[in-house]
Amino acid sequence: MRIRQVHPWDVSVEEAVDLQLRLAARAQKAAPFRGRVRRVAGADLAYDKRGDRIWAAVVLFSYPDLQRIEEVVDTCRVHFPYIPGLFSFREAPPILDCLERLRSRPDVIMLDAHGIAHPRRFGLASHVGLLASLPSIGCAKSRLVGAHETVPSAKGGQAPVYYNHSKVGTALRTRAGVRPVYVSPGYRLSVGSATAMVLACAHGHRIPEPIRAAHDLANRARRLRSIQIAEM
């Protein structure tokens, strides 16, 4: 699929924040998914111990039966610093490269990150979704912003996450006895449909299958170090 080249990535921290403020406006339409979801992609990354190279992986699954269809990995060096709230400037490039090389188009992509549950309502999931013109979901392992009540302990238990007087996501128990994950729509999705899709992809593990598979693939690629794709 084609990726839009909207802005450069070698920007300063100030420019990055400015870009988020400007791009966020395009990622705030909360629409429930239209039609049938047939393919869901999961994306995640692995870092080397020095923290200057990352491996990105995208794994495509059929939905809702979750059969593995296709997978892509990419690697590149990172220069942008680790700053909560600015992940996309480190992680989006290699993920977008993977998406660009994907043969069949996903209906939605879920990432180990936040969507609009972000200081400027434009987390990594939103950024990737916007540039790829693909509905996206952020499913993070911990909270970045917002607050919520106690999450029911059974699988499927949830509590809305509020930030600045608006609902930005869901704290969702994907399995009994584990900490909830934080689901927030990234691009062109509603909190409800994003939450439903994550729960539908929870197969006995805290992390939904597409992201789990991408996490595993990224780590395997890192250990092998055999796929050193062109750097940019």
Added chain:
DNA sequence: GCGACAG
């Protein structure tokens, strides 16, 4: 000024 703070 002091915490909080995705991966």
Added chain:
DNA sequence: ATCTTGTCGC
């Protein structure tokens, strides 16, 4: 995120 072995529990 990554560095690390075994170990307690379903």
